[in-house]
Amino acid sequence: MSRLLERSATLPPPIARQAPETPLALTHVTAHPRLRRSRWPARLDLLQSASGLFLALFLVAHMFFVSSILISQDAFYTVARFFEGAYFLATPQPWIVSCVVGGVLAVFVLHAWLALRKFPASFRQYQAFAEHRARLRHDDTGLWWLQLWTGFALFFLASIHLYGMLVHPELIGPYESADRVWTGSMWPLYLLLLFAAEIHGGIGLYRLALKWGWLPGGNPDAARRRLRRLKTAFSLFFIGLGLVSLLAYVRLGIAHAERAGERYAPSGDGTPATLAEGAAVTPVVVPSRRGG
Amino acid sequence: MSTDTPRQLTLRILRSSPGEGIAPHWQDFRVDEAEGMTLFIALNEIRDTLDPSLQFDFVCRAGICGSCGMLIDGRPGLACRSLTRDFGPLITLAPLPVFALIGDLSVDTGSWMRGTAERLETWIHSQAEPDLTAVEARMEPELAEAIYELDRCIECGCCVAGCGTLRMREDFVGAVGLNKIARFRLDPRDERSDEDYYELIGDDSGVFGCMSLLGCHDVCPKGLPLQTQIAFLRRRMVAVGLK
Numbered sequence: 001m002s003r004l005l006e007r008s009a010t011l012p013p014p015i016a017r018q019a020p021e022t023p024l025a026l027t028h029v030t031a032h033p034r035l036r037r038s039r040w041p042a043r044l045d046l047l048q049s050a051s052g053l054f055l056a057l058f059l060v061a062h063m064f065f066v067s068s069i070l071i072s073q074d075a076f077y078t079v080a081r082f083f084e085g086a087y088f089l090a091t092p093q094p095w096i097v098s099c100v101v102g103g104v105l106a107v108f109v110l111h112a113w114l115a116l117r118k119f120p121a122s123f124r125q126y127q128a129f130a131e132h133r134a135r136l137r138h139d140d141t142g143l144w145w146l147q148l149w150t151g152f153a154l155f156f157l158a159s160i161h162l163y164g165m166l167v168h169p170e171l172i173g174p175y176e177s178a179d180r181v182w183t184g185s186m187w188p189l190y191l192l193l194l195f196a197a198e199i200h201g202g203i204g205l206y207r208l209a210l211k212w213g214w215l216p217g218g219n220p221d222a223a224r225r226r227l228r229r230l231k232t233a234f235s236l237f238f239i240g241l242g243l244v245s246l247l248a249y250v251r252l253g254i255a256h257a258e259r260a261g262e263r264y265a266p267s268g269d270g271t272p273a274t275l276a277e278g279a280a281v282t283p284v285v286v287p288s289r290r291g292g
Numbered sequence: 293m294s295t296d297t298p299r300q301l302t303l304r305i306l307r308s309s310p311g312e313g314i315a316p317h318w319q320d321f322r323v324d325e326a327e328g329m330t331l332f333i334a335l336n337e338i339r340d341t342l343d344p345s346l347q348f349d350f351v352c353r354a355g356i357c358g359s360c361g362m363l364i365d366g367r368p369g370l371a372c373r374s375l376t377r378d379f380g381p382l383i384t385l386a387p388l389p390v391f392a393l394i395g396d397l398s399v400d401t402g403s404w405m406r407g408t409a410e411r412l413e414t415w416i417h418s419q420a421e422p423d424l425t426a427v428e429a430r431m432e433p434e435l436a437e438a439i440y441e442l443d444r445c446i447e448c449g450c451c452v453a454g455c456g457t458l459r460m461r462e463d464f465v466g467a468v469g470l471n472k473i474a475r476f477r478l479d480p481r482d483e484r485s486d487e488d489y490y491e492l493i494g495d496d497s498g499v500f501g502c503m504s505l506l507g508c509h510d511v512c513p514k515g516l517p518l519q520t521q522i523a524f525l526r527r528r529m530v531a532v533g534l535k
């Protein structure tokens with residue numbers, strides 16, 4: 001059939017073909033410029049990827065900042081104050097953190113809004129995809145489903161977290177964060193958020209590469225397999241790092257529970273307050289808070 | 293295969309006949325597996341010996357005509373190219389979704405493909421008066437190869453049935469159409485520009501609707517490079533969109 005159509009190249013141009021009953025009227029319109037299709041779908045598609053990439057890179061950086069608690073409480077304290085401009089300005093300015101969070105929130109909202117275009121828009125669509133996925137048993141189709149659900153969860157989980165950081169930027173520090181995690185009962189949310197974000201981000205980056213054809217090496221199929229392994233490694237690594245960090249905050253939060261609300265002050269003698277203080281890997285007995 | 297007693301296969305077929313008002317229902321057929329048996333052979337055996345009313349399509353028996361696409365254990369594939377030995381003793385067969393059902397395993401891919409061809413204008417667009425007596429313009433062998441590679445599509449519809457996006461949104465073009473655009477884009481005889489192609493596929497029912505699930509790529513029985521072609525078109529169309 002395709003052959004036949006190709007040979008139809010010598011047929012009259014499409015206008016006459018589409019509206020054979022009104023050919024004369026249409027031939028007079030040719031002076032008007034052709035209605036151009038909107039360029040927005042292209043831009044939105046690019047924005048979807050750009051916002052996703054930004055969020056994923058932010059996620060990576062964020063995870064490294066947060067996990068500085070594993071080095072020492074002072075290390076995390078230093079990172080937190082750094083983002084308040086403490087090392088460039090006279091005094092730490094928490095509103096700088098609010099601005100950064102505001103920016104991330106804006107990208108996040110944009111990304112979620114764009115992602116809505118891809119969500120099943122009705123139960124019929126939902127059912128069609130669910131049935132298709134179950135029957136096809138196809139890895140990448142299943143990954144998209146996972147991305148959809150983790151993305152949906154992020155709507156709520158990430159919003160709560162981002163709002164907290166937006167309005168209380170000054171409450172980021174070893175004790176402050178640990179108190180929020182434990183005494184403030186945020187750890188269940190953070191646990192879910194960790195899994196949702198790392199799974200969603202990992203799959204998102206993988207899809208990003210496929211979507212735009214960034215396939216290192218000569219053989220696209222081999223590159224895809226490699227990327228898929230990389231994606232799994234990405235998610236596992238950051239979930240692991242996140243779990244260990246969250247555990248550190250939980251232990252510190254438990255240890256600091258009676259004095260919840262107390263602000264952290266770095267150890268004055270310059271020796272970093274080690275993990276063993278408060279967030280000990282060995283069972284916590286009574287935490288000693290030197291230099292606190 | 294060894295001289296062991298042949299396997300007994302059960303083909304569980306989703307039967308229906310919209311014309312006669314017969315609703316979809318599963319029916320089991322038992323056949324003895326033979327050496328090198330394809331699903332096409334098994335289906336013919338069923339029709340010849342068990343149930344002459346069984347409807348399914350085939351023409352070439354060699355993966356060329358694209359008539360025998362069906363869901364084999366839930367995945368789109370060509371019956372004539374599927375060896376029964378690659379499957380378990382119970383094989384389920386269902387008609388391809390998306391396409392109009394004729395009856396049992398037979399669907400009308402032709403009308404759908406024709407619709408796609410008309411929608412995407414998959415023919416050479418040239419302003420020049422064709423000169424039927426002139427010698428055809430030369431083409432570099434590499435280019436001819438590249439076009440031929442994409443022209444291998446047999447319009448079997450497997451990619452259409454394998455696409456989750458298309459299952460959700462029936463107006464999505466599907467990989468077969470995007471591949472054709474990629475093919476004509478390569479062809480120097482087609483004078484259309486990327487702006488012209490943008491008019492055809494530059495929206496969410498076109499290339500931007502594709503969610504890169506790659507079901508199409510993974511089920512295409514001809515092994516067409518759909519993944520890289522769609523990504524390429526996406527880049528080209530975004531470039532138009534940013535201009």
Ligand code: HEM
Nearest residue numbers: 048049052053055056112115151152154155201204205503
């Ligand atoms: C409200 C929260 C979010 C929702 C609802 C959401 C939803 C989605 C959906 C449905 C897709 C698939 C889009 C497509 O197939 O084209 C997607 C893609 C993506 N998401 Fe998210 N997401 C959210 C937050 C995030 C976050 C926090 C990150 C960072 C880790 C992220 C990273 C990505 C990436 C990298 C992609 C791939 C972009 C693309 O395919 O063009 N998303 N998101």
Ligand code: SF4
Nearest residue numbers: 445446448449451512
């Ligand atoms: S692209 Fe492949 S799966 Fe799709 S119709 Fe052509 S040959 Fe069939």
Ligand code: SF4
Nearest residue numbers: 455502503505506508
């Ligand atoms: S990549 Fe996925 S969404 Fe795109 S055409 Fe193929 S199966 Fe459909």
Ligand code: FES
Nearest residue numbers: 353357358360372
């Ligand atoms: S019978 Fe022609 S492709 Fe199977």
